[in-house]
Amino acid sequence: xxxxxxxxxxxxxxxxxxxxxxxxxxxxxxxxxxxxxxxxxxxxxxxxxxxxxxxxxxxxxxxxxxxxxxxxxxxxxxxxxxxxxxxxxxxxxxxxxxxxxxxxxxxxxxxxxxxxxxxxxxxxxxxxxxxxxxxxxxxxxxxxxxxxxxxxxxxxxxxxxxxxxxxxxxxxxxxxxxxxxxxxxxxxxxxxxxxxxxxxxxxxxxxxxxxxxxxxxxxxxxxxxxxxxxxxxxxxxxxxxxxxxxxxxxxxxxxxxxxxxxxxxxxxxxxxxxxx
Numbered sequence: 645x646x647x648x649x650x651x652x653x654x655x656x657x658x659x660x661x662x663x664x665x666x667x668x669x670x671x672x673x674x675x676x677x678x679x680x681x682x683x684x685x686x687x688x689x690x691x692x693x694x695x696x697x698x699x700x701x702x703x704x705x706x707x708x709x710x711x712x713x714x715x716x717x718x719x720x721x722x723x724x725x726x727x728x729x730x731x732x733x734x735x736x737x738x739x740x741x742x743x744x745x746x747x748x749x750x751x752x753x754x755x756x757x758x759x760x761x762x763x764x765x766x767x768x769x770x771x772x773x774x775x776x777x778x779x780x781x782x783x784x785x786x787x788x789x790x791x792x793x794x795x796x797x798x799x800x801x802x803x804x805x806x807x808x809x810x811x812x813x814x815x816x817x818x819x820x821x822x823x824x825x826x827x828x829x830x831x832x833x834x835x836x837x838x839x840x841x842x843x844x845x846x847x848x849x850x851x852x853x854x855x856x857x858x859x860x861x862x863x864x865x866x867x868x869x870x871x872x873x874x875x876x877x878x879x880x881x882x883x884x885x886x887x888x889x890x891x892x893x894x895x896x897x898x899x900x901x902x903x904x905x906x907x908x909x910x911x912x913x914x915x916x917x918x919x920x
Contacts, residue, residue: 679715710771711772716752717752719751728791728794730779731780737783767859794878
């Protein structure tokens with residue numbers, strides 16, 4: 645099962661409330677990752693081929709096609725997956741940050757996220773759109789189009805009840821505030837590092853994600869507590885039109901091969917129309 649977690653609950657309490665969503669099958673996990681993330685083109689009916697270029701992951705988006713983000717838990721414990729699309733949290737609609745709402749996956753479980761969550765029973769479908777028609781641009785945030793992000797958190801292990809001294813209780817009560825401060829510092833440093841690394845490759849995006857048709861997608865609430873204020877793993881997948889990825893050098897088009905045979909103006913043999 646899978647579930648979103650609210651920022652208010654996360655920051656205000658030790659145990660956070662999350663939502664559960666139906667699961668869907670997907671591919672085999674890699675041994676070096678907590679979760680596998682695929683982009684599934686619902687129009688084409690296939691998982692999009694992933695291309696690697698300069699340490700980044702890319703898929704080809706077909707304008708107008710609806711898509712889903714499929715996440716599989718490859719670990720032996722529950723995970724929280726915070727999903728962002730075009731820099732927007734897919735659950736709350738806030739400008740995305742790892743400390744916000746996400747989806748909880750059971751060990752070995754799957755989640756098939758098909759759209760922007762509207763409430764406990766509905767989503768608005770993701771679809772590849774022109775930049776101006778994207779949900780992010782229409783809500784005044786057009787600067788991070790063309791990227792899907794997943795921040796993964798392990799669950800905090802259950803601790804046995806113990807008697808605490810006054811000093812221990814004081815130290816423990818200070819932990820959430822300290823963790824929140826650390827998380828904010830880490831997020832700021834991460835954004836700064838990311839901006840520096842991305843600067844040489846900046847270009848105008850040719851695709852975004854639209855706010856599509858409403859769909860029935862019921863969820864339920866469960867309990868989840870993050871084991872760390874920082875994500876245990878972060879995954880980013882960029883999507884673009886094929887011609888754009890070819891121009892960027894992400895997809896290598898096969899070179900045109902010239903024939904060694906010299907063309908002839910009249911290649912047919914001299915004669916007349918034969919019987920059928």
